[in-house]
Every structure is written in structure tokens, then in C-alpha cells.
Amino acid sequence: xPKSILSVLTLTAALSFxxxxxxxxxTMPAPISGAxxxxxxxxxxxxxxxxxxxxxxxxxxxxxxxxxxxxxxGTSIALTGVSQDGAYAVLAVSVARSDLSxxxxxxxLVTLTSGDKVLTSFNVPVVGVAYNSSF
Numbered sequence: 001x002p003k004s005i006l007s008v009l010t011l012t013a014a015l016s017f018x019x020x021x022x023x024x025x026x027t028m029p030a031p032i033s034g035a036x037x038x039x040x041x042x043x044x045x046x047x048x049x050x051x052x053x054x055x056x057x058x059x060x061x062x063x064x065x066x067x068x069x070x071x072x073x074g075t076s077i078a079l080t081g082v083s084q085d086g087a088y089a090v091l092a093v094s095v096a097r098s099d100l101s102x103x104x105x106x107x108x109l110v111t112l113t114s115g116d117k118v119l120t121s122f123n124v125p126v127v128g129v130a131y132n133s134s135f
Contacts, residue, residue: 042104042128045080045094051120053089060089061114070108071126074098077108095126104128
């Protein structure tokens with residue numbers, strides 16, 4: 001058997017014993033906007049989300065509001081500021097939770113609205129480690 005075919009067969013056999021969860025990188029559902037986001041961290045108020053202004057109707061509305069669902073009880077994302085960088089709206093956000101002893105590992109659906117009109121929505125991972133009160 002040629003050496004290259006033997007190598008392929010050996011690699012195929014080796015990969016067949018790898019659990020599926022480690023054989024392929026997991027992918028997060030793509031946000032509606034088509035962008036992907038790094039995780040937001042609890043107890044943080046320095047993070048930003050970037051959204052194309054075109055998804056907000058071409059301009060950033062003065063009454064832009066953010067709501068988040070899919071988070072554990074007591075965990076929230078708040079919009080703290082908005083700026084524009086070229087064709088993108090830069091949303092400053094803070095993430096808080098009421099109970100530090102509960103870990104957070106959630107995929108939040110963030111919805112941006114202006115008045116009663118939904119402008120866009122997208123998924124953002126939110127993470128936070130649980131803290132033991134004995135520190």
C-alpha cells in the first residue's frame with residue numbers, strides 16, 4: 001500500500017475514536033445581523049457592541065433602546081451610550097447580576113428598538129463566574 005494511503009487510513013481511524021464534541025469546533029447561532037460577538041462579561045461596564053447603522057434604519061435614533069432576553073434571573077444588559085464610527089453604531093453596554101454566587105453562561109437575544117419599532121436583534125454570549133462568599 002502506498003505510504004500516503006496508509007497515512008490517510010491511520011488518520012481516519014484515529015479520528016474515529018475522537019468524541020464528536022472535541023472533533024469539531026462548536027459554533028454559536030449566527031446573529032440576525034450576520035455579525036458575531038465576543039462574550040459580554042458580568043460586572044462589566046466597559047464593553048461595546050457594534051451594529052451596522054443600516055440595520056437601525058440608516059441613522060441612530062435618539063430613542064434607541066436595548067432589551068435582552070435569555071439571561072438568568074437577576075442578570076441584565078443595559079445600554080449606557082451610543083456613538084457612531086463610520087457605518088457602525090457603537091453601543092456601550094454594562095452587564096450586571098444580582099447574585100454573584102450564580103454562574104452565568106447564556107446566549108442572550110439582544111433586541112434594539114426605537115419607540116415601538118424593532119430595528120434589529122442578534123445573539124450575544126454572556127458569561128460570568130460564580131463567586132464563593134468565603135473569599
